[in-house]
Amino acid sequence: MPFTIESIREHFPVLHQEVHGKPLIYLDNAATTQKPKQVLEALNSYYAHDNANIHRGAHALADRATRKYENTRTMVGSFINAKEEAEIIFTKGTTESINLVASTFGRKFIQKGDEVIISTMEHHSNIVPWQMLCEANGAVLRVIPISNSGEIILEEFEKLLSPKAKLVSIVHASNSLGTINPVKAIINRAHAVGAKVLLDGAQSTSHLEIDVQDLDCDFLAFSAHKLYGPTGLGVLYGKREILEQMPPYQGGGEMIKEVTFAKTTYNEIPFKFEAGTPNIADVIAFGEALNFISGLTKPLIKAHEDSLLAYAVELTSKIKGFIPVGTAKEKVSVLSFNINGMHPFDVGVMLDAKGIAVRTGHHCTQPLMQRFGIEGTVRASFAVYNTKSEVEKFAESVERIAKIKNK
Numbered sequence: 020m021p022f023t024i025e026s027i028r029e030h031f032p033v034l035h036q037e038v039h040g041k042p043l044i045y046l047d048n049a050a051t052t053q054k055p056k057q058v059l060e061a062l063n064s065y066y067a068h069d070n071a072n073i074h075r076g077a078h079a080l081a082d083r084a085t086r087k088y089e090n091t092r093t094m095v096g097s098f099i100n101a102k103e104e105a106e107i108i109f110t111k112g113t114t115e116s117i118n119l120v121a122s123t124f125g126r127k128f129i130q131k132g133d134e135v136i137i138s139t140m141e142h143h144s145n146i147v148p149w150q151m152l153c154e155a156n157g158a159v160l161r162v163i164p165i166s167n168s169g170e171i172i173l174e175e176f177e178k179l180l181s182p183k184a185k186l187v188s189i190v191h192a193s194n195s196l197g198t199i200n201p202v203k204a205i206i207n208r209a210h211a212v213g214a215k216v217l218l219d220g221a222q223s224t225s226h227l228e229i230d231v232q233d234l235d236c237d238f239l240a241f242s243a244h245k246l247y248g249p250t251g252l253g254v255l256y257g258k259r260e261i262l263e264q265m266p267p268y269q270g271g272g273e274m275i276k277e278v279t280f281a282k283t284t285y286n287e288i289p290f291k292f293e294a295g296t297p298n299i300a301d302v303i304a305f306g307e308a309l310n311f312i313s314g315l316t317k318p319l320i321k322a323h324e325d326s327l328l329a330y331a332v333e334l335t336s337k338i339k340g341f342i343p344v345g346t347a348k349e350k351v352s353v354l355s356f357n358i359n360g361m362h363p364f365d366v367g368v369m370l371d372a373k374g375i376a377v378r379t380g381h382h383c384t385q386p387l388m389q390r391f392g393i394e395g396t397v398r399a400s401f402a403v404y405n406t407k408s409e410v411e412k413f414a415e416s417v418e419r420i421a422k423i424k425n426k
């Protein structure tokens with residue numbers, strides 16, 4: 020596919036609309052990305068032609084649906100370079116993927132007095148499941164501090180590492196700050212004390228090339244809807260040897276080998292972790308989202324998004340009263356900020372009136388906001404279909420809004 024933004028934008032029907040009488044400028048991509056036509060068509064086509072339950076039907080439709088569903092699993096496997104597709108489990112999203120690990124790996128391998136290490140910049144979905152686990156089994160949650168620029172302090176992380184640490188669960192790229200964490204160094208150090216590592220890839224998988232074998236992470240969690248795919252669908256990658264040792268998550272159909280009233284034996288991975296009828300249509304449509312990304316290639320996507328972020332930083336840095344939050348060296352395309360004297364929500368509403376969609380608030384990272392002593396931020400986040408001219412309109416609008424309180 021030729022990499023012109025106009026041709027890319029043609030794939031996204033939702034972008035071609037007006038909001039409050041202004042052309043939509045969608046800069047809320049860290050919350051969810053828009054979906055290309057191929058994804059919408061795949062959803063429609065599945066229900067129009069192939070709808071059937073998978074894995075157990077003896078008829079043509081069931082066979083077709085099963086092959087398409089399993090084909091996406093294979094595609095996800097190569098998308099993150101997993102050793103084998105059995106290491107790919109479909110879930111509802113990053114949140115469920117992390118909860119799955121907390122409930123099953125956590126239940127079996129994390130005991131009273133053991134430690135789980137997270138960082139200050141985690142999303143609530145990578146805090147609360149560990150708090151729940153620690154509350155239930157008497158394990159201890161440790162938190163890595165971060166610097167004023169929003170970067171993990173590796174020396175402080177090292178101080179927290181000991182044989183008590185059983186799991187390090189860390190965000191790959193922060194949804195609130197954009198910081199890309201040095202996950203390879205974190206994984207190496209964690210493995211040196213015998214701890215396993217889960218990466219929250221909700222924000223990294225759409226921007227960065229991910230190779231789970233090279234990273235050597237034990238788990239990777241991410242969501243399809245932040246990758247130009249459907250909502251309500253996510254992935255948990257886990258190394259085979261660990262997944263095999265973990266007890267099942269939910270009980271029901273599909274996840275069993277044999278059931279008697281006396282005893283149940285469980286299916287092989289990944290099916291052991293996919294109880295019940297899965298989200299067949301969305302999994303199939305997700306395959307099209309992955310095709311879309313592969314067609315553009317991640318390095319080109321990242322280069323375009325980096326140039327948008329750099330331009331936004333350049334323009335907004337001249338604005339009186341503009342306070343950036345999160346100034347790490349390595350970032351995905353997230354610009355979080357406050358305007359001196361203004362509530363982030365008010366800034367968001369004023370931008371919306373100009374047709375500009377941003378996120379405001381704590382972004383499900385309340386402890387991070389507490390670290391910076393703020394209630395929240397305004398967050399603009401860029402995707403492959405955003406343009407330089409959109410960044411200019413955004414910066415002009417922010418400047419006009421900032422002038423209200425910063426003459």
Ligand code: PMP
Nearest residue numbers: 112113114142144194219221242
């Ligand atoms: N982690 C991070 C870093 C996120 O940005 C998000 C989504 N905002 C999540 C986890 C949770 O993802 P989901 O709501 O799709 O489960």
